[in-house]
Amino acid sequence: MKILIVEDEIELLEAISNYLGNSNFICEKAMTLFEAEDKLISFNYDIIILDINLPDGNGIDFLKTVKEQSPETGVLIVSAKNSLEDKLKGLDLGADDYITKPFHLAELNSRINSLIRRKKFEGNNTIKFNEIEIYPDSRTVLIHDKQITLTKKEYHLLLYFITNINKVITKESIAEHLWGDDIEMASNYDFIYTHMVNLRKKIKKNGGTDYFRTMYGLGYKFTDS
16 A cells, blocks of 8 residues: 655654554655645555645645545545644545644554555455455455465555456556655566566465456456456
């Protein structure tokens, strides 16, 4: 899952990014509205953690932009103001949750996981597709009730496809979703093929069906049809 953290307090920004990164989220950072708007144009995010008070404007304005351009993206507002008015305004404009500074990073992580379940998994703790089961909270994958071992990238790759069943996913989208800003340094997408091959081998080795379809010239599709 890919997260954009919009926060101008550098220590808090780094703390959130490191904590969520260690929880296997892919995190990108922005310290201003300008940076955040630029990233929103260039990339897609599952969740945006949005500080209201930023040096070049109000985060509420960015919230409006997010809901216009990417309504499926979950938004969790962060603010130093423990104000009912701010909270209600943000929620009325489409924010999905609200947390007030100071907060514990564990609570933030819990709220993000809850938000992901609501936005992506219809409130379920488990994602099931035929014989494959994914437990996002523990990053566990089962095939025919037997746990399999995946690398971090393989897990996120499977999760990305299983939450986009029957959709053609381009190599560019895969790279951007799994590697974020770092992908700009890549000269090609050959490494995606390697991850795809390894993931498909592990699924088949553990008795699962290879649901990945190569769409030549386009990308891949995850489907049983």
